[in-house]
Amino acid sequence: xxxxxxxxxxxxxxxxxxxxxxxxxxxxxxxxxxxxxxxxxxxxxxxxxxxxxxxxxxxxxxxxxxxxxxxxxxxxxxxxx
Numbered sequence: 001x002x003x004x005x006x007x008x009x010x011x012x013x014x015x016x017x018x019x020x021x022x023x024x025x026x027x028x029x030x031x032x033x034x035x036x037x038x039x040x041x042x043x044x045x046x047x048x049x050x051x052x053x054x055x056x057x058x059x060x061x062x063x064x065x066x067x068x069x070x071x072x073x074x075x076x077x078x079x080x081x
Contacts (some may be wrong), residue, residue: 043069 035052038044043066046052058066 038070041073043073 031054035044035054039046039052044052
């Protein structure tokens with residue numbers, strides 16, 4: 001397995017840990033930069049009305065889409081990972 005692919009799986013595992021281990025309720029101020037960065041990279045897109053809803057639980061399907069976009073973004077630009 002090449003280095004960029006290993007990093008992509010490490011990032012996926014980290015993101016999965018953040019999502020599954022996150023407290024419910026309002027997103028902490030410290031999480032906003034990460035949400036913004038992932039949004040800028042096209043990994044997070046929010047809901048059709050253009051908003052993020054941090055108090056809404058993430059479904060399995062949504063998580064699968066996020067992880068797929070993350071892997072694609074890393075594979076497209078491994079240097080930025």
